[in-house]
Amino acid sequence: MKHTIKLKALFSALLATLALSSCGTDTETSKGLLEADGSKDPYLVQYLVPGSDFLSIHGITFDKDDNIYAGSVLGQSIHKIDTLTGESTVFVGPPQGMADDLEFGPDGTLVWTSILTGQVHARRPNGEIYLVADKLPGINSVAFSPSGRLFVTQVLWGDALWELDLAGHKPPRKVIENMGHLNGFDFDKDGYLYGPLLYKGKVVKIDVDSGDMTTLASGFKIPVAVNLDSHDNLYVADTALGRMLRVDIKSGEKTLVATVEPGIDNLALNSRDELYITNMNDNALLKIHTRTGAARTVVRSDISVPGGLDLIEADGKETLLLGNLFTYSAIDGASGAVTDIKRGLRDHFELPMSVNIRGERVVVTSWFTSGVEILDRNSHQSLAVHHGFQQPVDALELVDGTLLVAEHGTGSILEVSADGDREVLVDGLPGIAALRQGSDEDSVYATDVLKGQLLEIDDNGDIDIIAEGLERPEGFDVAADGSIVLAEVGKLRIVRIDPNSGEISEIARNLAIGLAPAQGTPPGYIQTGVVVSRAGNIYVSSDLNTAIYKITPQ
Known part of the structure; x- marks a missing residue:
């Protein structure tokens, strides 16, 4: 009362x-x-697109108590996830935690592969982490045989199956090579290996002692991973079609289990034969009902690896184009609604990590694929593709059609003609991180994340230092008044720079930006993208929170 x-x-x-x-x-x-x-405050900072704990999810595995663990390559971390609530905790953090695939051994030791560094790591039950193997480019999948033997595979940058000695006493043994890129694999009770061949659309059976390989089933578009349940039913993920299938290991007969969005990366079954899968495009962990095909979302986010971005303004509407690595996405600047324009492992495109728009053409760049692609802004059709760069981090087109490519691998900016001829405009820039059009049609602005500088470079390759003393400057944009709005990730802030005086003023601070680069990757790593609308709205990508900020003047 x-x-x-x-x-x-x-x-x-x-x-x-x-x-x-x-x-x-x-x-x-x-x-x-x-x-x-x-x-x-002078500026209102909000989330336009809320984030996630993960910078794309890849491999998953269960421990003996049916706790699930997920690996992230670009996030360089392993997370333990509560499958009921979706809450997660970091089990192994950056940089050692980069995990494309992972599995627990018989004694509780966790082993994982780091595809970008070519390393295999292990974590003993007491928490000690150590290096198992090194110098294996494209190291990808890992599994233990029933007798506790450890096997790994190389894909994309290699094509081989290896046996490793977890104790480090014996050198790696190559079991078989040039199979067609054997990806996520598993063992049956008799010790035979089953796995998918990415490039051949098959699931094969391998005798790991003799190296003999036979085809079990075919008719897949891009099979990426398999797992066996306690009754030796084989589950296969066909990523390009978003299909989960069950294959009889005696007859090779296939049965559809579920259909989800394309982009499945991995799968795992717990002790109750409950099936979980990951989708790298959707940054998602799903539980699949193996009888009905129903899917329950455990975790998911609208974006997975947000990088560079640019802006289309039309009819009073602001639309972002985002280089989201595994997707090429459009984002409504008012509502934050995300639309996938292209999806990895479904559509043909260079996995974009930066975006620059000029007129009706969009230039996207990917150091992950070493490619630069030009797209039609409206139809999103590919107009041109250039390969063979050494870790390109950004690119843009000049008014005359010349393509400028910032190449981290050589520390240079290249001029690329319509015919594909390449010349060095300027070199000696190993820290180059981002490009935008300069103060006139013949110049370009660039950030140097290592030297802490904002530069302007003319068509002769002459460099003018606009601002220096910055801590890890990455993405930026030129505002309507000519000032430069820039992500200074070393200080977790967005600043405005007067290009005439070099004066720096702070716009917003304490932002979740600036994930440290992985070994052997560009120092700008996942570009913290910045774009400014004519109305002064500032959009910023967050690689630490997998989110998009909107910063509005008040």
Whole structure:
């Protein structure tokens, strides 16, 4: 009864406060609550697209207690995930935690592969982490045989199956090579290996002692991973079609289990034969009902690896184009709604990590694929593709059609003609991170993340230092007034730079930006993208929170 009286009194007081707005008095206390002036910062910082703990999810595995662990390559971390709530904790953090695939051994030791560094790591039950193997480019999948022997495969940058000695006493043994890129594999009770060949659309059976390989089943578009349940039913993920299938290991007969969005990366079964899969495009972990095909989302986010971005403004609407690595995405600048234009492992495109728009053409760049692609802004059709660069981090087109490519591998900016001829415009820039059009049509602005500089480079390759002393400057954009809005990730902030005086003023601080690069990757790593609309709205990609910020002047 006392609680009821107190609540009634509080409610009556609130109504009275709101009602005072119509009383005609001018004092602060007589204003209605909704008419209070409050206070303002110069800029309002909000999430346009909320984030995730993961920078794309890849391999998954269960421990003996049916706890699930997920690996992230670009996030360089392994997470333990509560499959009921979706909450996660970091089990192994950057940089050692880069995991494309992972599995627990018989004694509880966790082993994982780091595809970008070519390394295999292990974590003993006491928490000690050590290096198992090195110098294996494209190291990808890992599994233990029933007898506890450890096997790994190379794909993309290699094509081989290896046996490793977890104790490090014996050198790696190559079991078989040039199979067609054997990906996520598993063993049956008799010790035979089953796995998918990415480039051949088959699932094969391998004798790991002799290296003999036979085809079990075919008719897949891009099979990426398999797992066996406790009854030796083989589950196969066909990523390009978003299909999960069950294959009889005796007859090779296939049965559809579920259909989801394309982009499946891995799968795992717990001790109850419950099936979980990951989707790298959607940054998702799903539980699949193997009888009905129903999928329950454990975790998911609208974006997975947000990098460079640019902006289309038309009819009062602001639309972002985002280099999201495994997807090429459009984002509504008002609602934050994300639309996938292209999806990895479904569509043919260079996996984009930076975006620059000129007129009706969009230039996307990917150091992951060493490619630069030009797309039609409206139809999104590919107009040209250039390969063979050494870790290109950004690119843009000049008015005359010349393509400028910032190449980290050589520390240079290249001029690329329509015919594909390449010349060095300027070199000696190993820290180059991002490009935008300069103060005139023949110049370009660039950031150097290692030297802490914002540069302007003319068509002769002459360099003018606009600002220096910055801590890890990455993505930026030129505002309508000519000032430069830049992500200074070393200080977790966005700043404005006067290109004439070099004066720096802070816009926003304490942002989740600036993930440290992995070994052997460009120093700008996942570009912190920045773009500014004519109205002054600033959009920023977050590689630490897998999110998009919107910063609005007040």
